Amino acid sequence: MNFEFQKLSLSHAMTATVDALVVLWPSQVQPDSKAVEPVTRLVAQAIAHGDFDLKAGAVLSLYSQPGIATRHVVVVCSADNLPGQIRSAMQAAWGALKASKIKRLGVHVVGETSAQALQMALSSLADASYSYTTTLSKPKARSLKQVLVSSTHDSVELRQSVIHAQALVAGVELAKEWANRPANHATPTLLAETAKSIASGRAFKCEVLGPKEVAKLGMGAFMAVAQGSAEPLRFIVMRYNGASSSQAPVVLVGKGITFDTGGISIKPAAEMDEMKYDMGGAASVLGVFKALGELKPAINVIGLIPATENMPDGLAVKPGDVVTSMSGQTIEILNTDAEGRLVLCDALTYAERFKPKAVIDIATLTGACVIALGAVRTGLFSSDDTLAIQLQQAGETSGDTCWRMPLDDDYAEGLKSRFADVANVAGRAAGSVTAAKFLQRFTKSFTWAHLDIAGTAWRGGAAKGATGRPVGLLLQYLMSTAQAPAASKPDTQPQAADKTKPKARAASKD
Structure with missing residues (x-):
C-alpha cells in the first residue's frame, strides 16, 4: 500500500x-x-x-x-x-x-x-x-x-509522518503475515530465510546459526526446548548498521517458538491452534527490520531470534530435568510449557557480546499477563527507569501502549531450586512478574527491558489474527532514540514502579 x-x-x-x-x-x-x-x-x-x-x-x-x-x-x-x-x-x-x-x-x-x-x-x-x-x-x-x-496544512513533520506510516505499515503487515501463518508454513528454517531476505540491503547483515553452532555456544536452555522437535532450530542474528560502528546498538530479542504444544507439560487441545502465534515476538523483530530498511535511521540495531518448535516426542525435555544455560547458570525445568524464557535467556546472554546501549526482549510469554492487562496494553518490565519511560512514551505516541509492571526482588523467591541455580517457574501468583524475574538474572551486564505481548500480539474469537504489535512501539522508540541526544536520568518515577505490589493472580506458563 x-x-x-x-x-x-x-x-x-x-x-x-x-x-x-x-x-x-x-x-x-x-x-x-x-x-x-x-x-x-x-x-x-x-x-x-x-x-x-x-x-x-x-x-x-x-x-x-x-x-x-x-x-x-x-x-x-x-x-x-x-x-x-x-x-x-x-x-x-x-x-x-x-x-x-x-x-x-x-x-x-x-x-x-x-x-x-x-x-x-x-x-x-x-x-x-x-x-x-x-x-x-x-x-x-x-x-x-x-x-x-x-x-489544508503542510509541514515537514506531516510529510515525515506519512513516510513513517508507510514504513510502519510495511513492518506491521510483515509481522502479521508470519504470525498468522500456520506452523507448517512458518518453520524455524522458513523464518530464517525470511530474515535473510529482509536483511539483503546495504546496511544489513544476517547470520543464521544451526544446531551445531548453537551447541558450540553452549546454549543448553535453548537446545533443551528444541530437542523434542523434528524441525531443526535456528538462531537468527540480524544487523542494521545505520550509524558509525562506534555507536552502541539497541538489541531486540524476539521469542521465536513457531509452535508451542507445551512439550511434555502439554497444553489443552482447545484453542491450541493459536499457539502458532507464539512467535509473535520474533515476527515483531522481523517487522521492525522491514521498517528500518525503508526509513534508514542513523542508529545501529541488532535482532536476535531463537527459533524452534516446542514438541512432546520421546526426546523431549522432561519436567525435573536440569540444563546448563549459555551463562553457566543451571536451570531446573519444572514445567516444559514455560519454554519461552528458556530460549530467551540464552539469547540474552548472547546479546552481551554487542556491548549494547539497551536490550529489549519481546515475547508472548505468560497467560498471567493476559489476566493482568488483557488485550489493551503490553506488559513492560525494566530494571532501568530511563528506558522504561522512553518505552512508555513511545507507546503513548504510537498508540501501541504498554504498562510498567514491578520487579521487586521478593518476587524471585519462588524461583529457588534445591537441584539447580534457578527453577524455570514459580507458583501461580504474579506469573508474569516471576517470568520477568527469571529473565532478569541474565541481564546484569546491560540495560534491559522485557515486553510481554501475550495479550496484545493476537486477537482470538471470530476476529482471530495477529495484530503486528509491538512493531509500532518499538519503531517509535528506535526513531526517537536515533533523533534524540543521550537522556539524563529522570527526576520522577513512572507509573507502577518496582516497589508496587500487584494483586493479580494468574498462571505462569509461557
Missing part, C-alpha cells in the same frame, strides 16, 4: 482522482450550514437534524451528491484526534466502504492536525483493510493499493 501526501483544501480533495474520500472531522470543528463547499453544508444539515453526532466513530455516508465529483464520500468523526478515537473513526469509515472495490482512496483531515494523528489514521486504515491470503486456495486480495492523504 502506497501513501502520498498533498496540501489540499476540502473542496480540492473532492476533485482528486480517487474512488472514494474519507473525511476525518474533529468534534471541535463546527460546520457552517451556509458554506459554499457541499460536504461542509451537508455535515451541518446532518448535525442539525440529529443524523450525525460529533462523537468518535460516527459516520455520515454520501453517495453521488451534486457538486461532489467523488462518488463515495464518508465523513467520520475523529472527536479530539486521540489515537484511540482516530482508530475507531478509520475502522468505521472502512466498514462503510469495504463492500466497494476501492483501489485509490483519499483521506482528508479537516482543521489542524498533528503528525501523530496523521500517522495513526493511515496505520489504522491499513489495519482495518488488511486480509490474510497466503494459505487460501481462492484468496481475495486487498483491493486498496493507494491512499492520497491531504490537509
Whole structure:
C-alpha cells in the first residue's frame, strides 16, 4: 500500500482522482450550514437534524451528491484526534466502504492536525483493510493499493509522518503475515530465510546459526526446548548498521517458538491452534527490520531470534530435568510449557557480546499477563527507569501502549531450586512478574527491558489474527532514540514502579 501526501483544501480533495474520500472531522470543528463547499453544508444539515453526532466513530455516508465529483464520500468523526478515537473513526469509515472495490482512496483531515494523528489514521486504515491470503486456495486480495492523504496544512513533520506510516505499515503487515501463518508454513528454517531476505540491503547483515553452532555456544536452555522437535532450530542474528560502528546498538530479542504444544507439560487441545502465534515476538523483530530498511535511521540495531518448535516426542525435555544455560547458570525445568524464557535467556546472554546501549526482549510469554492487562496494553518490565519511560512514551505516541509492571526482588523467591541455580517457574501468583524475574538474572551486564505481548500480539474469537504489535512501539522508540541526544536520568518515577505490589493472580506458563 502506497501513501502520498498533498496540501489540499476540502473542496480540492473532492476533485482528486480517487474512488472514494474519507473525511476525518474533529468534534471541535463546527460546520457552517451556509458554506459554499457541499460536504461542509451537508455535515451541518446532518448535525442539525440529529443524523450525525460529533462523537468518535460516527459516520455520515454520501453517495453521488451534486457538486461532489467523488462518488463515495464518508465523513467520520475523529472527536479530539486521540489515537484511540482516530482508530475507531478509520475502522468505521472502512466498514462503510469495504463492500466497494476501492483501489485509490483519499483521506482528508479537516482543521489542524498533528503528525501523530496523521500517522495513526493511515496505520489504522491499513489495519482495518488488511486480509490474510497466503494459505487460501481462492484468496481475495486487498483491493486498496493507494491512499492520497491531504490537509489544508503542510509541514515537514506531516510529510515525515506519512513516510513513517508507510514504513510502519510495511513492518506491521510483515509481522502479521508470519504470525498468522500456520506452523507448517512458518518453520524455524522458513523464518530464517525470511530474515535473510529482509536483511539483503546495504546496511544489513544476517547470520543464521544451526544446531551445531548453537551447541558450540553452549546454549543448553535453548537446545533443551528444541530437542523434542523434528524441525531443526535456528538462531537468527540480524544487523542494521545505520550509524558509525562506534555507536552502541539497541538489541531486540524476539521469542521465536513457531509452535508451542507445551512439550511434555502439554497444553489443552482447545484453542491450541493459536499457539502458532507464539512467535509473535520474533515476527515483531522481523517487522521492525522491514521498517528500518525503508526509513534508514542513523542508529545501529541488532535482532536476535531463537527459533524452534516446542514438541512432546520421546526426546523431549522432561519436567525435573536440569540444563546448563549459555551463562553457566543451571536451570531446573519444572514445567516444559514455560519454554519461552528458556530460549530467551540464552539469547540474552548472547546479546552481551554487542556491548549494547539497551536490550529489549519481546515475547508472548505468560497467560498471567493476559489476566493482568488483557488485550489493551503490553506488559513492560525494566530494571532501568530511563528506558522504561522512553518505552512508555513511545507507546503513548504510537498508540501501541504498554504498562510498567514491578520487579521487586521478593518476587524471585519462588524461583529457588534445591537441584539447580534457578527453577524455570514459580507458583501461580504474579506469573508474569516471576517470568520477568527469571529473565532478569541474565541481564546484569546491560540495560534491559522485557515486553510481554501475550495479550496484545493476537486477537482470538471470530476476529482471530495477529495484530503486528509491538512493531509500532518499538519503531517509535528506535526513531526517537536515533533523533534524540543521550537522556539524563529522570527526576520522577513512572507509573507502577518496582516497589508496587500487584494483586493479580494468574498462571505462569509461557
